[in-house]
Amino acid sequence: MPCTRLSRRTLLAGLAAGVAAPAVLRATGARASDARIVVSSNFGPETAFQAVVDAFNAKGLGVAVENRFDGNYEEATAKTLAAVSAGRPPALMTTGWKFGYYAKRTLGARDLREIDAARAEALIGNFVPSVHTLVTVDDALIGVPWAMSTPITFINMEHWRAAGLDEAIPEEIDTDWLYERARALQAALGGGAHPSFRSPLALSNNEWTSQSFVQNAGGAVIDEAGAVGLARPESIAGMELFCVPAHEGLWIPVGSREQDAAFIAGALSIVTTSSTRVINYPQAAPFEVATTRFPGVPGRPRRMNSGGNFLAVYAREAEQAQAAMTFLEFCGSQEGQDLWSGVGYLNSSVHDVAAPTPLIAPAQAQLADGLTAETIWPGTRGFEAQNAWRNAVSRMLERVDPVPVAMARAQDEVAALIAA
Amino acid sequence: MDAADRRALSTAGLVAPAVLAVAAFLYLPIAASGLLAVLDYHPATQTFRFAGLANIAAVLGGDAFGRAAWNTLVYCLVLVPAQVLVPLALALGLREIAGSRTAPVYYACLFAPTLVSFSVAGAVWLPLLNPINGVLNEMLTALGLPPSRWHTDARAALWVVSLVAFWKTFGLNLVLWYAALMTIPKEQIEAARIDGAGFFRRVRDIDIPLASPTAFFILVTTVFTTLDDIVGIIDVLTGGGPFERTTNLPYLLWQRGLVFFQFGQASVIALVTIAIVAILTWVQFRFVERRVTYA
Amino acid sequence: MRDASHAGRRAAVARALVHVTLAGASLATVFPLVWMLAAAFTPNDLILARPFRLWPESPTLANFAAAADAYPIWRWLWNSIVAAAAVTAGKLALSLPAAYAFARGRHRWRDAAFGFVIVTMAFPTVMVIVPTYLVVVRLGALDSLPALIVPSIPYIGFYVFFFRQAMKALPSEMFEAASIDGAGFLRQFVDIALPNVAHVVPALAAFAFLGAWNIFLWGQLTLGSVETKTLTVGVALFSDIEGAQSLWGPLMAVNCLAILPVLVAFLLARRSIERAFASR
Numbered sequence: 001m002p003c004t005r006l007s008r009r010t011l012l013a014g015l016a017a018g019v020a021a022p023a024v025l026r027a028t029g030a031r032a033s034d035a036r037i038v039v040s041s042n043f044g045p046e047t048a049f050q051a052v053v054d055a056f057n058a059k060g061l062g063v064a065v066e067n068r069f070d071g072n073y074e075e076a077t078a079k080t081l082a083a084v085s086a087g088r089p090p091a092l093m094t095t096g097w098k099f100g101y102y103a104k105r106t107l108g109a110r111d112l113r114e115i116d117a118a119r120a121e122a123l124i125g126n127f128v129p130s131v132h133t134l135v136t137v138d139d140a141l142i143g144v145p146w147a148m149s150t151p152i153t154f155i156n157m158e159h160w161r162a163a164g165l166d167e168a169i170p171e172e173i174d175t176d177w178l179y180e181r182a183r184a185l186q187a188a189l190g191g192g193a194h195p196s197f198r199s200p201l202a203l204s205n206n207e208w209t210s211q212s213f214v215q216n217a218g219g220a221v222i223d224e225a226g227a228v229g230l231a232r233p234e235s236i237a238g239m240e241l242f243c244v245p246a247h248e249g250l251w252i253p254v255g256s257r258e259q260d261a262a263f264i265a266g267a268l269s270i271v272t273t274s275s276t277r278v279i280n281y282p283q284a285a286p287f288e289v290a291t292t293r294f295p296g297v298p299g300r301p302r303r304m305n306s307g308g309n310f311l312a313v314y315a316r317e318a319e320q321a322q323a324a325m326t327f328l329e330f331c332g333s334q335e336g337q338d339l340w341s342g343v344g345y346l347n348s349s350v351h352d353v354a355a356p357t358p359l360i361a362p363a364q365a366q367l368a369d370g371l372t373a374e375t376i377w378p379g380t381r382g383f384e385a386q387n388a389w390r391n392a393v394s395r396m397l398e399r400v401d402p403v404p405v406a407m408a409r410a411q412d413e414v415a416a417l418i419a420a
Numbered sequence: 421m422d423a424a425d426r427r428a429l430s431t432a433g434l435v436a437p438a439v440l441a442v443a444a445f446l447y448l449p450i451a452a453s454g455l456l457a458v459l460d461y462h463p464a465t466q467t468f469r470f471a472g473l474a475n476i477a478a479v480l481g482g483d484a485f486g487r488a489a490w491n492t493l494v495y496c497l498v499l500v501p502a503q504v505l506v507p508l509a510l511a512l513g514l515r516e517i518a519g520s521r522t523a524p525v526y527y528a529c530l531f532a533p534t535l536v537s538f539s540v541a542g543a544v545w546l547p548l549l550n551p552i553n554g555v556l557n558e559m560l561t562a563l564g565l566p567p568s569r570w571h572t573d574a575r576a577a578l579w580v581v582s583l584v585a586f587w588k589t590f591g592l593n594l595v596l597w598y599a600a601l602m603t604i605p606k607e608q609i610e611a612a613r614i615d616g617a618g619f620f621r622r623v624r625d626i627d628i629p630l631a632s633p634t635a636f637f638i639l640v641t642t643v644f645t646t647l648d649d650i651v652g653i654i655d656v657l658t659g660g661g662p663f664e665r666t667t668n669l670p671y672l673l674w675q676r677g678l679v680f681f682q683f684g685q686a687s688v689i690a691l692v693t694i695a696i697v698a699i700l701t702w703v704q705f706r707f708v709e710r711r712v713t714y715a
Numbered sequence: 716m717r718d719a720s721h722a723g724r725r726a727a728v729a730r731a732l733v734h735v736t737l738a739g740a741s742l743a744t745v746f747p748l749v750w751m752l753a754a755a756f757t758p759n760d761l762i763l764a765r766p767f768r769l770w771p772e773s774p775t776l777a778n779f780a781a782a783a784d785a786y787p788i789w790r791w792l793w794n795s796i797v798a799a800a801a802v803t804a805g806k807l808a809l810s811l812p813a814a815y816a817f818a819r820g821r822h823r824w825r826d827a828a829f830g831f832v833i834v835t836m837a838f839p840t841v842m843v844i845v846p847t848y849l850v851v852v853r854l855g856a857l858d859s860l861p862a863l864i865v866p867s868i869p870y871i872g873f874y875v876f877f878f879r880q881a882m883k884a885l886p887s888e889m890f891e892a893a894s895i896d897g898a899g900f901l902r903q904f905v906d907i908a909l910p911n912v913a914h915v916v917p918a919l920a921a922f923a924f925l926g927a928w929n930i931f932l933w934g935q936l937t938l939g940s941v942e943t944k945t946l947t948v949g950v951a952l953f954s955d956i957e958g959a960q961s962l963w964g965p966l967m968a969v970n971c972l973a974i975l976p977v978l979v980a981f982l983l984a985r986r987s988i989e990r991a992f993a994s995r
Contacts, residue, residue, distance in 0.1 A: 426900070428823075431816045434901075438812075441871070445843070447835075450838075452846035526738065535925065535974050537929035539951055548747055596992045599993050634992060655932065674844065677845040687845060
C-alpha cells in the first residue's frame with residue numbers, strides 16, 4: 001500500500017510539473033515588472049515575424065510580447081472580435097488591409113495619435129508617404145503599414161527549359177504572352193511527356209488576383225469614390241480574360257494550399273500569387289524558380305493592387321497601449337525592418353533594407369510603378385461582400401454563368417452588402 | 421414524511437442535475453435564438469437593436485438558404501440509407517466469416533476512420549484529393565482513367581463531401597450492427613436455412629426483426645448525425661463552396677453566425693433547423709417505431 | 716452425397732467472395748490512414764516529391780521532433796486527455812443517477828422530465844452554438860479548457876436513454892430483495908443498479924471520450940492561445956497561409972498522435988461495446 005500511495009503522489013507531482021512547465025518556459029527572459037502584450041498574428045513560430053518578436057523581447061525594454069498565431073485574416077479577425085466583446089482584446093493584431101474599415105468601425109482599432117501623438121508621428125515617419133493613406137481610416141491613423149505584398153508571376157524554370165521556351169523572361173508580360181507560353185508548356189509537357197508536370201498555369205482563385213485583372217483592364221471592384229464597378233465593360237473584359245485559361249483547360253482552379261503544394265511538387269509550371277512566396281517557394285522547391293511581373297492586359301496600362309496587413313492596436317488600457325507603441329517602434333526601426341524582410345514583404349519603410357532574395361525584384365518594380373490598395377470592404381456586412389465576390393469569381397471560372405451575367409449579379413449583391 | 425414522499429424527493433434529486441444542465445445549456449440557448457432572430461446585435465459594442473423581420477428577410481431572400489436547404493435534403497437522402505445499409509451488409513459479411521483469422525483485421529480497418537477527428541480527416545483527405553497532383557488523381561491516371569477535380573468541381577463537390585463523411589462515420593453503425601447480429605441465436609438461422617430460406621430471406625425474416633431495436637436506434641441516430649457531423653467535413657474540405665454548392669443548414673448557420681457575425685441571421689437558421697429536426701423525429705417515432713419488436 | 720459436396724463447394728465460394736469483398740472494403744477504408752502513417756515517418760522534404768507511398772522512405776522520427784519544436788504538442792495531448800476525461804466523467808455523473816431515477820423512481824413529473832431530456836438527442840450541436848458562444852464571451856471564459864468542457868457535457872440524451880433501458884431490464888426482484896433488507900432508494904442505486912450496469916459503462920464512456928476528443932468547431936472558437944489548445948484543434952495551426960509553409964510531415968505526425976489515445980480507449984472497451992449493443 002505505501003508503495004502505491006508513493007507512486008500516485010509521484011504521478012501527481014509529475015502531472016503538476018507537466019502543467020506548470022510551459023508557463024515556466026514562457027516566463028524565462030521576461031521580468032515580473034514587464035508589461036505583457038499579445039499580438040494576434042498570421043505568422044507561426046518558424047517565421048521571420050517570430051524573429052522580430054524574439055529580438056524585441058531580448059532587448060529588455062520592459063515589454064514582453066507574445067506572438068499568437070490565429071490563422072488567416074478572416075480567422076484572426078473573428079477571434080479578435082470575440083476577444084473585443086469579452087473585453088480582453090489582443091494589444092495588437094496583424095490586420096488585413098482588406099479589413100481596414102472593419103478594424104476601425106467594428107473592432108475599434110485605436111487611433112495611434114490619440115494614444116501618443118508625438119510617438120505616432122515619429123512612428124509613421126519610418127514609412128514612405130504613399131502607404132500612409134492605407135492606414136488612415138476616418139481620419140485616424142490606425143496602424144503601422146509594414147506588410148505590403150502584390151501578386152507576381154512565379155515560373156518553374158525546369159519545365160520552361162524542358163518545353164524549349166526562351167529562358168530570358170521579359171520584365172513586363174501580358175496575358176497574350178503568358179497564355180501562349182501556357183499552351184506551349186501544355187503541348188510540350190502534357191500527356192505524360194514530363195514526369196511531374198500536371199498543369200501549366202494557376203492564376204489563384206480568390207478575390208485578389210481577380211481584382212488585379214479587373215483593374216489592369218481599366219475596371220474597378222470598388223472605385224476610389226466607393227462605388228461598385230463590377231458591371232462596367234472594362235471590369236467584365238478583365239474577368240473574361242481571367243477566365244480564358246480555366247475555360248481552355250490550362251488552369252485547374254483550386255485553393256491556395258493545394259496550389260502551393262502542386263507548384264512546390266513540380267506539377268505546375270506558372271503560378272500568379274502573393275509576392276511573399278519568394279521566400280518559401282525557392283526553399284521548398286527542388287528546381288529553379290524565376291519571377292516576373294503580374295501579367296498585364298494587352299493595350300492597357302497596368303494598374304496593380306497591393307495586399308498584406310498592418311499592425312493595429314486594440315488595447316483599451318493605457319499601459320497596454322503604450323507597451324504596444326514600444327513594440328511598434330521596434331517594428332518600424334531599421335533593425336526590426338531588417339529582420340521583418342525575411343517574411344517576404346515589400347519594403348514600405350524609409351530604411352535601406354536589403355532584399356531578402358533577388359526574386360522579389362518584380363514586386364519592387366510593381367511598387368515603383370504605383371500600387372492601389374486591395375479592396376477594402378466597407379459596411380457591417382463587409383465580410384459577406386467579400387464572400388459574394390469570391391463566389392462570383394468561382395462561378396465565372398466554373399462557367400455556371402456567362403461572365404457579363406455573373407458580373408451584373410455580383411454588382412447587385414456586393415452593392416447591397418456594402419450599403420448595409 | 422412517508423416512504424413514497426421520500427422516494428419522490430429522491431427521484432427529483434437524482435434527476436435535477438440532468439434536467440437543469442439540459443435546460444440551461446440546450447433549451448435556453450434555443451430560446452435565446454428566438455430572441456436573437458428579431459434583434460440586430462453588435463458584439464463589439466454590445467448594443468442591441470430591434471430588427472423586426474429583417475433577419476428573416478435576409479436569410480430567406482438569399483440564394484444560399486435555398487441551396488443549403490436543398491443540400492440538407494440531398495445529404496440525408498444519400499447518406500442515411502448508405503450509413504444504415506452498407507454497414508449492415510459489412511456486418512453480415514463479418515458474421516459469415518466470424519472466427520476466421522482475418523475477421524478482426526477487417527473489423528479494425530473498417531472502424532479505424534471513425535476514430536479520426538474532422539481536422540485530421542481534412543488534413544489527410546485534402547492532399548489525396550488535390551485536383552492537380554493529388555494521390556487519387558495519380559492513381560486514376562495510372563489506370564488510364566480521366567482525373568477528377570473532386571471537391572473543387574461544382575458538380576462533384578457534394579458527392580466528395582458525402583463520401584468523406586461516409587468514410588468517417590460508417591464504422592460506428594458497423595459496430596452496432598455487428599454487436600446485434602452476433603447475439604442472434606445460430607440455431608434459429610440454421611433452422612431457417614434447412615427450411616430452404618435463402619440469404620436475403622433469412623436477413624429479412626430473422627436478423628432484422630430480432631435486431632429491430634438496434635435497427636431503430638441506428639436509423640434515428642444516423643439522421644441526427646448526418647445533419648450534424650457533416651458540418652465538420654464541410655468546414656475542413658470546402659468551406660461550403662464552390663459557391664455554396666456543398667453547404668447545408670447547420671453549416672450555413674455556423675458561417676452566418678461565427679464567420680460573418682450575423683447572429684440574428686444565424687438564429688433564424690437555427691429555428692428553421694430545429695423545426696425540420698422536430699418533424700423528422702416525429703415521423704420516425706410515429707411511423708417506424710411501430711414496426712420495432714422489443715424482445 | 717453429391718448434393719452435400721455441391722452445397723459445401725457453394726458455401727466455400729460464398730465465403731471466398733465475402734473475404735474478397737471485406738478485404739477490398741478494408742483496404743479502401745484504411746488507405747488514407749496508411750498514407751498518413753507513411754507520411755508521418757517520411758522526411759518532410761520527400762513527402763511532396765512523390766505523393767504516393769504506403770511505406771515511409773528513409774523512416775524517421777524527425778517529424779515528431781519538428782512538430783514538438785514548432786508547437787507544444789505534448790501540452791496539447793495533455794489538454795485533450797483532460798478535456799475528454801472531464802466531459803466523459805461529467806456525462807456519466809449526470810446520466811447514471813438520472814437514468815436510475817427515470818427507471819425506478821416515482822414522481823408525477825418523471826416521464827415528462829424523461830422526454831424533456833431525451834429529446835435533446837435530436838439537437839444539432841451547432842444550433843445552440845451562437846448563444847452559448849456569446850455567453851462564454853461575456854463571461855470572459857474564452858481561451859480556457861472549462862469553456863470547451865462545460866458546454867459539451869449536457870449532450871446526455873442518448874446516455875440517459877441507454878442507461879435507463881439497461882436499468883429497466885434488471886429484474887425488479889433484485890431491488891425488492893434489497894428493499895426488504897432495509898436498503899433505501901438511494902442505497903439500491905449504489906448497491907444494485909450501478910454494479911449491474913457496470914459492464915456497459917465502459918462502452919458508453921468510450922463513445923463519450925471519442926466525441927469529446929474530437930470536438931473541433933467549438934474548440935476552434937473557444938481555444939485561442941497556443942497553450943490551451945487540444946490536439947484536434949491545434950492541428951489547424953500547421954497551415955500557415957501567408958508563408959505557404961509546407962509542414963506536411965509534422966502535421967501527419969500530430970495526426971497520428973491524435974488518433975492513438977482513442978484507439979487505445981476503444982480497444983479497452985471493445986468487449987463492453989459488444990455487450991452493450993447486443994440484441995437483447
